[in-house]
Amino acid sequence: MSAKRNDFNHRPTIYDVAERAGTSYATVSRYLNGRSGVAASTAKRIEQAIKDVDYTPSAAARSLAQQRTHLIALIIHARSEDIITDPNIMQIIASANARVTREGWQMVTLMSENDGESRANIERLVSGGFADGYLLYTMEEDDPLLPLFERRSMHAVISGTGYRQQPPFVSVDVDNTAAMSELIRYVLTGETHSAGDGADDADTTGTTTAGDATAALRRTRPAYICGPLNMPGAPERLAAFRAVTGELLPDSADSLPVHYAADWKTTSAAAAVRAWAEDGTLATRDAIICANDTLALGAIEELHRLGYDVPGDVAVSGFDNSSAATSITPRLTTVDQHMERRGWVMAGLVIDQIRDTDKNGDGNGDRNASADDAGNPDDAGDAPSKTVMLATDLVIRESA
Amino acid sequence: MSAKRNDFNHRPTIYDVAERAGTSYATVSRYLNGRSGVAASTAKRIEQAIKDVDYTPSAAARSLAQQRTHLIALIIHARSEDIITDPNIMQIIASANARVTREGWQMVTLMSENDGESRANIERLVSGGFADGYLLYTMEEDDPLLPLFERRSMHAVISGTGYRQQPPFVSVDVDNTAAMSELIRYVLTGETHSAGDGADDADTTGTTTAGDATAALRRTRPAYICGPLNMPGAPERLAAFRAVTGELLPDSADSLPVHYAADWKTTSAAAAVRAWAEDGTLATRDAIICANDTLALGAIEELHRLGYDVPGDVAVSGFDNSSAATSITPRLTTVDQHMERRGWVMAGLVIDQIRDTDKNGDGNGDRNASADDAGNPDDAGDAPSKTVMLATDLVIRESA
DNA sequence: ATGAAAGCGCTAACAG
DNA sequence: CTGTTAGCGCTTTCAT
Numbered sequence: 001m002s003a004k005r006n007d008f009n010h011r012p013t014i015y016d017v018a019e020r021a022g023t024s025y026a027t028v029s030r031y032l033n034g035r036s037g038v039a040a041s042t043a044k045r046i047e048q049a050i051k052d053v054d055y056t057p058s059a060a061a062r063s064l065a066q067q068r069t070h071l072i073a074l075i076i077h078a079r080s081e082d083i084i085t086d087p088n089i090m091q092i093i094a095s096a097n098a099r100v101t102r103e104g105w106q107m108v109t110l111m112s113e114n115d116g117e118s119r120a121n122i123e124r125l126v127s128g129g130f131a132d133g134y135l136l137y138t139m140e141e142d143d144p145l146l147p148l149f150e151r152r153s154m155h156a157v158i159s160g161t162g163y164r165q166q167p168p169f170v171s172v173d174v175d176n177t178a179a180m181s182e183l184i185r186y187v188l189t190g191e192t193h194s195a196g197d198g199a200d201d202a203d204t205t206g207t208t209t210a211g212d213a214t215a216a217l218r219r220t221r222p223a224y225i226c227g228p229l230n231m232p233g234a235p236e237r238l239a240a241f242r243a244v245t246g247e248l249l250p251d252s253a254d255s256l257p258v259h260y261a262a263d264w265k266t267t268s269a270a271a272a273v274r275a276w277a278e279d280g281t282l283a284t285r286d287a288i289i290c291a292n293d294t295l296a297l298g299a300i301e302e303l304h305r306l307g308y309d310v311p312g313d314v315a316v317s318g319f320d321n322s323s324a325a326t327s328i329t330p331r332l333t334t335v336d337q338h339m340e341r342r343g344w345v346m347a348g349l350v351i352d353q354i355r356d357t358d359k360n361g362d363g364n365g366d367r368n369a370s371a372d373d374a375g376n377p378d379d380a381g382d383a384p385s386k387t388v389m390l391a392t393d394l395v396i397r398e399s400a
Numbered sequence: 401m402s403a404k405r406n407d408f409n410h411r412p413t414i415y416d417v418a419e420r421a422g423t424s425y426a427t428v429s430r431y432l433n434g435r436s437g438v439a440a441s442t443a444k445r446i447e448q449a450i451k452d453v454d455y456t457p458s459a460a461a462r463s464l465a466q467q468r469t470h471l472i473a474l475i476i477h478a479r480s481e482d483i484i485t486d487p488n489i490m491q492i493i494a495s496a497n498a499r500v501t502r503e504g505w506q507m508v509t510l511m512s513e514n515d516g517e518s519r520a521n522i523e524r525l526v527s528g529g530f531a532d533g534y535l536l537y538t539m540e541e542d543d544p545l546l547p548l549f550e551r552r553s554m555h556a557v558i559s560g561t562g563y564r565q566q567p568p569f570v571s572v573d574v575d576n577t578a579a580m581s582e583l584i585r586y587v588l589t590g591e592t593h594s595a596g597d598g599a600d601d602a603d604t605t606g607t608t609t610a611g612d613a614t615a616a617l618r619r620t621r622p623a624y625i626c627g628p629l630n631m632p633g634a635p636e637r638l639a640a641f642r643a644v645t646g647e648l649l650p651d652s653a654d655s656l657p658v659h660y661a662a663d664w665k666t667t668s669a670a671a672a673v674r675a676w677a678e679d680g681t682l683a684t685r686d687a688i689i690c691a692n693d694t695l696a697l698g699a700i701e702e703l704h705r706l707g708y709d710v711p712g713d714v715a716v717s718g719f720d721n722s723s724a725a726t727s728i729t730p731r732l733t734t735v736d737q738h739m740e741r742r743g744w745v746m747a748g749l750v751i752d753q754i755r756d757t758d759k760n761g762d763g764n765g766d767r768n769a770s771a772d773d774a775g776n777p778d779d780a781g782d783a784p785s786k787t788v789m790l791a792t793d794l795v796i797r798e799s800a
Numbered sequence: 801a802t803g804a805a806a807g808c809g810c811t812a813a814c815a816g
Numbered sequence: 817c818t819g820t821t822a823g824c825g826c827t828t829t830c831a832t
Contacts, residue, residue: 024803026803026828027803030801035828037801037802057825058464058824060464060469061464061825066826080497083490090490094483094484108509110509118501121506125459125506129459266727301728413810426821458809462810463810466811466812467824
């Protein structure tokens with residue numbers, strides 16, 4: 001019954017190996033999975049037989065039998081256009097992939113545009129048990145995958161902006177508000193006191209009053225170029241601008257020019273600057289805070305075109321510390337949010353979840369993972385830390 | 401025997417649906433696969449039952465049973481660093497994904513760094529029948545996946561530079577030599593006669609002699625910044641520089657400065673320019689041809705830093721027509737290789753292969769596909785066109 | 801240490 | 817039109 005598949009040219013199966021090794025396929029299976037109980041001599045023969053017939057186990061059969069795919073899927077859920085222009089996505093993919101590989105799993109990336117069909121495909125895939133764990137980087141409002149993940153109680157870690165109300169999943173993010181606040185504060189005051197991590201600002205004793213601060217300001221007439229509000233971080237960064245200017249420039253804060261860009265493209269920022277130049281706003285500005293590096297790039301280019309000096313006439317700041325930040329003159333003052341860590345940490349978190357569940361045999365082990373990568377190495381962390389905040393760094397260069 | 405799985409909380413199977421619909425699971429299967437022979441009334445009940453139990457077929461079981469995964473895998477095989485900095489990869493991924501989706505398949509992307517382990521993982525996956533077809537974008541010399549694909553006679557379409565000798569696979573590429581030649585010719589002569597597509601230059605009758613041409617040249621002292629020679633297009637583009645200067649500048653061609661950059665980063669180009677400035681070379685140049693836009697960007701930035709005017713003092717050209725090409729001042733004269741088409745075409749080709757094989761039931765249908773997307777709509781093309789050349793466009797702007 | 805046998809969840813003839 | 821019966825290729829008890 002063993003060599004039933006005598007087809008001419010077919011993919012070799014475990015039966016073929018068994019037959020050639022002169023043993024039963026059960027033993028071959030044991031050997032393949034590194035189980036104990038395979039005589040050294042038999043192992044040798046099996047090993048040779050595998051080479052002889054050029055055998056590789058079928059992924060599908062294996063998945064079906066052991067209810068495990070050994071796959072971690074990274075799902076990018078956004079408009080195709082945003083995916084292409086987002087300079088961070090590749091970093092997330094690459095770093096997640098590195099971590100997943102290191103932990104002994106295989107990562108695959110799924111791209112889902114936000115059209116109904118594409119979304120439905122992904123949903124079927126997920127429901128069909130395509131992977132053992134999911135990393136979701138989303139920009140879809142109220143991402144429909146979230147309820148799905150929950151219903152099927154799947155292992156998932158999310159990041160992006162597709163979740164309004166805090167979902168029952170571990171998420172990874174940076175504190176955009178704190179980071180942008182620190183940056184703006186620096187642009188306006190020239191000071192870089194990273195006092196307190198925002199965690200406990202209750203004990204910030206000798207706070208300088210707004211009045212005192214204003215006196216010392218380097219820049220007092222900032223404008224803000226905001227990114228698309230449905231994209232990661234954009235709303236938080238805008239809020240930071242509002243908050244810091246409200247504190248430091250209480251009189252003018254409400255009337256500060258803010259441009260709402262429809263995308264993260266340089267051209268959008270350039271258009272904003274041009275518009276401000278035409279309506280006279282630009283002449284009254286001494287700083288332009290941009291929601292990210294690309295916008296800053298466009299702003300600087302346009303300022304140059306219009307004959308302005310940066311930062312002489314007007315300071316410009318970015319956000320991301322992308323490669324472009326150092327390729328322009330003047331080099332960009334910005335915030336490094338270490339995107340190369342994002343995927344790495346996310347991957348670590350899902351894998352932890354999966355391993356935990358495996359260990360606590362019970363199928364309902366809570367999905368909270370220890371954030372051992374997030375800077376605070378509380379390894380045995382049983383705290384229900386639902387969202388892991390990654391550290392950012394203020395990067396001071398010439399543009400502001 | 402039907403409702404054997406009375407576990408508390410388990411993924412519903414086709415049995416659960418059948419039981420609830422009061423029919424056999426075979427009928428449910430028929431319904432699911434749109435086979436004929438399901439009474440309308442039964443269909444209704446099944447449909448309802450599926451909703452009731454929230455059923456989705458298991459991907460693994462389905463794959464195993466019908467020996468088809470309905471997956472097309474795009475494999476990116478390169479060093480992690482190159483992947484992150486390659487501005488084209490996302491476009492390939494996105495466009496391939498769009499096409500695959502449109503054709504009714506699911507695309508997944510696999511990233512394989514060139515370390516042994518990562519490579520081995522991919523090889524096991526492929527051998528294990530992970531996907532029905534593969535798109536390989538590779539920068540690995542003599543990519544080890546190629547022999548694998550051949551041994552297992554898998555459907556694959558490749559692109560990149562990981563294949564030295566023409567492999568037995570359909571490949572997609574652009575004619576780097578022709579495109580770069582046209583660009584350089586334009587930079588030097590100002591002429592844009594795209595005479596003949598390089599296909600038949602035999603009948604180019606009134607060819608201007610080298611002597612005549614030199615007299616009309618706008619630029620006569622070009623330098624070249626070359627990309628890493630193991631990367632897609634780099635060698636061909638360099639060859640184009642050699643060829644065109646050899647023809648147009650026969651006297652000086654051999655002594656033209658060429659810098660071999662180790663990567664595609666702006667900083668590398670900037671360093672090259674700086675070095676040329678220091679050793680006096682730069683003062684003698686009136687044009688810098690760069691192997692891609694990023695390098696051109698770095699060159700221009702550095703030229704500006706050094707007080708040179710572009711294109712006044714020295715013309716600079718790029719290659720790719722990336723988004724950066726229009727964000728810098730002066731905007732880049734470059735070549736558009738329409739990367740957004742690359743993935744689209746590749747995907748179309750594998751899917752054609754798969755469908756063809758399905759049709760000609762014989763398992764050895766030749767893998768040649770018709771290049772119906774490549775511009776020449778020879779749909780019924782049975783020609784063994786192993787490599788599909790995509791069209792490029794010279795994009796003339798201000799920098800050269 | 802190893803073989804036999806029973807699934808994993810679904811598809812695909814083959815009979816009714 | 818629908819149920820029965822074999823598999824798909826591998827894992828996993830349970831005996832031996």
